[in-house]
Amino acid sequence: MKKTIMITGATDGIGLASAIKFASQGHHLLIHGRNPEKLKTVAAQLSALSTNGKVESYLADLSKLSEAIALAKQVKEGSSFEHIDVLINNAGVLKVSQAMTTDNLDVRFSVNTIAPYILTKALTSKLSGFGRVLNLSSAAQAPVDIDALLGKKQLNDMAAYSQSKLAITQWTLGIAKTNNALTYLAINPGSLLASKMVKEGFGIAGNDLNIGADILVRLSIEDGVHKYSGQYFDNDKGGFSSPHPDGMNIQKSKEIIKTIESILSAKT
Numbered sequence: 497m498k499k500t501i502m503i504t505g506a507t508d509g510i511g512l513a514s515a516i517k518f519a520s521q522g523h524h525l526l527i528h529g530r531n532p533e534k535l536k537t538v539a540a541q542l543s544a545l546s547t548n549g550k551v552e553s554y555l556a557d558l559s560k561l562s563e564a565i566a567l568a569k570q571v572k573e574g575s576s577f578e579h580i581d582v583l584i585n586n587a588g589v590l591k592v593s594q595a596m597t598t599d600n601l602d603v604r605f606s607v608n609t610i611a612p613y614i615l616t617k618a619l620t621s622k623l624s625g626f627g628r629v630l631n632l633s634s635a636a637q638a639p640v641d642i643d644a645l646l647g648k649k650q651l652n653d654m655a656a657y658s659q660s661k662l663a664i665t666q667w668t669l670g671i672a673k674t675n676n677a678l679t680y681l682a683i684n685p686g687s688l689l690a691s692k693m694v695k696e697g698f699g700i701a702g703n704d705l706n707i708g709a710d711i712l713v714r715l716s717i718e719d720g721v722h723k724y725s726g727q728y729f730d731n732d733k734g735g736f737s738s739p740h741p742d743g744m745n746i747q748k749s750k751e752i753i754k755t756i757e758s759i760l761s762a763k764t
């Protein structure tokens with residue numbers, strides 16, 4: 497069945513590889529990018545590939561809370577699609593030259609944790625019944641230092657990345673507990689896949705990107721995933737698995753959500 501799928505960070509890496517597969521299968525797409533030229537090129541590429549699916553494109557720098565909020569509003573009010581079946585929060589960042597954003601937050605928490613939260617919450621009513629939210633986690637997960645999430649403490653690249661990825665895994669669990677009408681999954685797409693992030697972060701070519709794209713396509717399309725809502729899919733293990741213990745701790749999950757909400761009410 498044809499689905500309507502929104503994917504952030506669709507201009508490179510796993511996001512682009514997934515968008516190509518979705519377009520080839522004729523699904524409708526809402527693609528997001530931060531670079532207007534890349535976004536235009538990818539939109540044209542996907543439209544040419546697609547048999548009879550439509551492609552809408554959206555521009556936003558997700559390191560800025562205001563742009564994440566504006567993106568959600570544009571999709572909610574401006575999209576020609578009445579409903580979205582799948583929201584894939586894929587955009588992510590690891591290594592940067594400038595860690596702090598104009599909101600005084602670490603860019604890893606902004607892009608990898610908070611922007612996906614903003615989009616997920618704002619687009620809840622746009623998601624169809626049993627619609628899915630697929631949040632990109634990672635095998636790299638470390639306990640979240642709340643001061644670092646608040647931007648009061650600076651971390652090195654890997655610590656910030658690992659904490660941002662456990663934080664998104666944690667709020668995925670927490671939000672799933674509050675809404676049984678949708679399906680929320682945190683997904684490690686596979687470790688060290690051959691993207692720009694891996695080349696820049698680890699200086700290696702990496703494994704086939706299709707490993708990550710194929711699992712995102714499968715979890716978007718396959719029936720029967722609702723029963724796993726709130727869980728973590730570890731593609732290194734090939735199935736649903738346990739994240740870091742904090743990722744299954746509902747109290748800690750609530751603390752992450754409360755902290756993100758406090759950031760949003762203070763900064764927006």
Ligand SMILES: NC(=O)c1ccc[n+]([C@@H]2O[C@H](COP(=O)([O-])OP(=O)(O)OC[C@H]3O[C@@H](n4cnc5c(N)ncnc54)[C@H](OP(=O)(O)O)[C@@H]3O)[C@@H](O)[C@H]2O)c1
Nearest residue numbers: 505507508509510530558559587588632688689691692693
């Ligand atoms: N590759 C792996 O082995 C691996 C493993 C575990 C998890 N992941 C996760 O998978 C997701 C995709 O990563 P990838 O490996 O495919 O990396 P990538 O090739 O670097 O792609 C990242 C995407 O996010 C976008 N992005 C980065 N910063 C942004 C910002 N400030 N605002 C808006 N968009 C932004 C990038 O835009 P541009 O195209 O403009 O650069 C790009 O489209 C990430 O969440 C990552 O953490 C990857």
